[in-house]
Amino acid sequence: MKVEDLKPKERLRVMDLVSEAGIDVSDWANFKGGEGKAASNPKYCYEWSYENTNKSIIVLNLWYEDIKFLNGSIIQSLNMRKVAQDVTTSPQSRRAIKMDFSLQKAARLNWPLRVIICDGVQHEQTTGRVKSTAETRLLDSELWYVQSYDSDSGDCLLIRSQPEPRYVDQFQHLELPEGEGKRKEVTGMIFQRDPKIRNYVLTRARGLCEWCGAKGFETRSGSIYLETHHIQPLSEGGSDAITNVIALCPNHHREAHFGNKADDLRNDFLKCIMKASTQM
Known part of the structure; x- marks a missing residue:
C-alpha cells in the first residue's frame, strides 16, 4: 500500500470513528447538548487519544501529512512530550501529555x-496559528504499533503493522489486575541484572x-513469558552475560533451583546456550 491510499476523503465524525474502533462512547451524550449533540461534546471530541x-x-489521531514510507513500512515519528512544551494553550498541552502516556x-x-x-x-508555531482543523478523517483498517519509545527523550516511532511478538521475563513489569495487594518495601542485597542481557536471551529463545x-x-x-536464569548464580560469582543466562519455562526454572539434578542441569544448560549462540 502507498501512503497516498491512506489520504482521507470524507468528513467523518470523531465519535463515530472512535466507536468503530471499539471505544465506548455512551458518555459523550452526558452533557447539556444531550444525545443529539453528543459528537460535539468538548470533553471528548477534541482529544488526541x-x-x-x-x-x-x-486509539490515536494522527495527521496524514506526517505519515511517511520508509524501508518498506508506513511509519510516523512523533514526540508528544515536545509537543506539550511547544503548544500555546493548556488544553493542547494536556492532550499531548495524555497521548504521550498512551504511547x-x-x-x-x-x-x-x-x-x-x-x-x-495543522497548528503552526511559525505562523502563530493556534488551532488545527481536521477537514477529513478515516479510521485505518490496519493496526499500528509502537516500534520504539525513548523514555528519556519521548521520541516515538509508530509502524503500520501488527505488533511484533514481545518477550518478557519475571523481572519485567507486568500490569497487575485490579485489586492486587499492594507492594511491600523490603531491604536487602540485590544483584544487578542488565536488561539488555535479558532481552537478548529472550530474543534468542524466540518464546521457547x-x-x-x-x-x-x-x-x-x-x-510471551519465559524466565531468565543465571546458570552460575550471581551470588556464587557467576557473570551477568549472555553466556551465563538461559531462558526457561517456569517448571524447569524451579527445577534448576530446587531439583535433585540441579548440578547436572548447570552443565547441560551451558552446552545448550553455546549451541544456541552459534545459531543466532
Missing part, C-alpha cells in the same frame, strides 16, 4: 493501536524454553 483498558485498545502504555504492554488519520490544517522447547505462556498484554 482514547483508551479502553479493559479491551486493551488505544508509553502501548510500548510497555505491546498493545496494538487503532489510528484515525486526519487531513487538514531453551531447555525443553516448550512455548512460554501468553500474558494479558500478548507478550
Whole structure:
C-alpha cells in the first residue's frame, strides 16, 4: 500500500470513528447538548487519544501529512512530550501529555493501536496559528504499533503493522489486575541484572524454553513469558552475560533451583546456550 491510499476523503465524525474502533462512547451524550449533540461534546471530541483498558485498545489521531514510507513500512515519528512544551494553550498541552502516556502504555504492554488519520490544517508555531482543523478523517483498517519509545527523550516511532511478538521475563513489569495487594518495601542485597542481557536471551529463545522447547505462556498484554536464569548464580560469582543466562519455562526454572539434578542441569544448560549462540 502507498501512503497516498491512506489520504482521507470524507468528513467523518470523531465519535463515530472512535466507536468503530471499539471505544465506548455512551458518555459523550452526558452533557447539556444531550444525545443529539453528543459528537460535539468538548470533553471528548477534541482529544488526541482514547483508551479502553479493559479491551486493551488505544486509539490515536494522527495527521496524514506526517505519515511517511520508509524501508518498506508506513511509519510516523512523533514526540508528544515536545509537543506539550511547544503548544500555546493548556488544553493542547494536556492532550499531548495524555497521548504521550498512551504511547508509553502501548510500548510497555505491546498493545496494538487503532489510528484515525486526519487531513487538514495543522497548528503552526511559525505562523502563530493556534488551532488545527481536521477537514477529513478515516479510521485505518490496519493496526499500528509502537516500534520504539525513548523514555528519556519521548521520541516515538509508530509502524503500520501488527505488533511484533514481545518477550518478557519475571523481572519485567507486568500490569497487575485490579485489586492486587499492594507492594511491600523490603531491604536487602540485590544483584544487578542488565536488561539488555535479558532481552537478548529472550530474543534468542524466540518464546521457547531453551531447555525443553516448550512455548512460554501468553500474558494479558500478548507478550510471551519465559524466565531468565543465571546458570552460575550471581551470588556464587557467576557473570551477568549472555553466556551465563538461559531462558526457561517456569517448571524447569524451579527445577534448576530446587531439583535433585540441579548440578547436572548447570552443565547441560551451558552446552545448550553455546549451541544456541552459534545459531543466532
